[in-house]
Amino acid sequence: MKLSRPTMPKWPREIGWRTIVGAILLGGVIHIVATFAVPALGPAAAMRKLREALPPNQMVILRPAAPGKQPLPFLAPDAFHAICRYDVTTSPVNVSAVLGDPGWTLSLHTPQGDNFYVMPAQQLRRNEVSFTVAPGGDRTADFGLARRPSGSETFIETPTSEGLIVLRAPLRGLSWQAATEAMLRRASCSPVARKR
Amino acid sequence: MSLLGSFLVNLAVFVAVAVGGGLGTAWYMIETGSRLSTRTFGPWTTWTAAGRPDADPYTRAHVLRNALLPLSTTLEMTYHARADSRGGRLHSACEYAIVVEGFDTAWWSIAAFDGRGGVIQNPAERYAFNTDTVMREPDGRAVITLARDARPGNWLPIGGGSRITLVLTVQDAAWAAASQEGSPPKPLPEIQRIACR
Known part of the structure; x- marks a missing residue:
């Protein structure tokens, strides 16, 4: 064939x-x-997801991730997060926080997710931090703030007028949960009071 | 073939290659990554510039598309694993052992998620282990067991009949610097498959 x-x-x-x-x-x-x-x-997917839960310039403590109650995908489920959606359009923002044990971090993010500033907790270091988030360039002077801050002041210039300040506090176990939450409650984020 | 037929064939190929190839390669580079933007160590993959303001466009698109909020890789490295050390897809029907050692002073965390980055529902409400919550062996190693049913020691429950993604976070500036240069200072944990149902 x-x-x-x-x-x-x-x-x-x-x-x-x-x-x-x-x-x-x-x-x-x-x-x-x-x-x-x-x-x-797709402007700022993480920012968009968090926007409704976060009033501007106010620190909000989010519970550790649980099924169906997860603010962002792949967000560390073994940590509390205190997040502030800052907006420096009308005023710089004062931030203060206490960083606990190693693993704690205080980070600043643009709406695009860029982490332009991060401070980790470190042993044998003073763990109370406070600084002012201000817009970059000449806009600092617009708000009546000195271009050269004194030694006791720390300015962090933000590349965008909006963004996120994230304080991450890993859980050490249920026994430490109340202490961790208490330290997170000490974190604050508020507009700078204008000088008259 | 007629002139019209030839034109239509060329048009179809042109559109398919241009649109399909352009969008397909962009999707691959943003979702999976390549050696331009990621490094792979065994089953673990990391986006080397995640969170950095000078990140490449693929990394920035990856972070945005997946609604991630990573810390800068100058401080913290995040590794994702979707397969075990022998290349098998991680699945909740299987049991795995992860031996964590060599991180020394670095803070670390291992968490289990479903394929979309959601935590996996389980009665123990346990979704991760970290430096402080893991139980260690006398020699300092930590053995974490991923399984549907309870296991002694560091049991990380997985269930729901779905694919699993493991996320390993290592926070240490020296570790991050070494990882940026080439490879981590110590091998990353192996993910050993013990059994499947």
Whole structure:
């Protein structure tokens, strides 16, 4: 019995090299546009998810993640989070917090998730921190604040007028839960009172 | 083939390659990453510039698309594992052992999530172990067992019949610096599959 050779479809032979090269070039453009469009079109996914739960310039303590009650995906479930959605449009923001044991962190994030400042708790260090978050450049002077702060003041310039301040407190166990919450309650975030 | 037929074939190929290839590769680079933006150590993968203001566009898109809020990798490294050390997909139907050692002074945490980053419901309400909550062996190692049913020692419950993602967080500036240079100063924990149902 004679087997007939499988025949290749004819349409691939119709594809010109210009089509392939042009498609690859346009594909590259689409790749770049799509990559840059994600930050531009999906403004601050984490910020968007947290916005409703966080009044501006106010520290809010979030319970550790539990099934169905998780503010963000992959957020550490073995930690309390105190988060402040800061807004320095009308006034800089004073922040103070106590950092407990190693693992505690105080971090500042832009709406895009960039962590432009972070302070970890360290043993044998003074763990009370306070600073002022202010807009960068000349805008600091707009609010009546000195461009050069005194030695006792710390300014942190934020690249965006809005963002998140996150105090993360890992749980050491149920016995320490009340103490951890008490330390978190000492954290504050409030607009700077204007000088008259 | 007629002139019209040839044109339509070329048009279809052009659109498929340009749109499919452009969007597909962008999606892959943002969701999975490549050596440009990630490093893989055994089953663990980390986005090396996550959280940093100078992060590459793929990392920034990954962080935004997944609603993550990472600390800068100059301080803390976050590793994700979706497979065990032999390459098998992590699944709640299986039991795994993770031996944690070598972190010395670094603060660390291991948490189990479902495929979408949600914590896994369990009656023990236990979702993670960290430096302070884990029980150690006399030699300093910590053995964490992931299983559906209770196990002695550091039992991290997994259930629900779903895929699992493990997240290992290591907070130590020296560790992070070494990881940025090339590889972590000590090997990351192996994820050993013990059995599957």
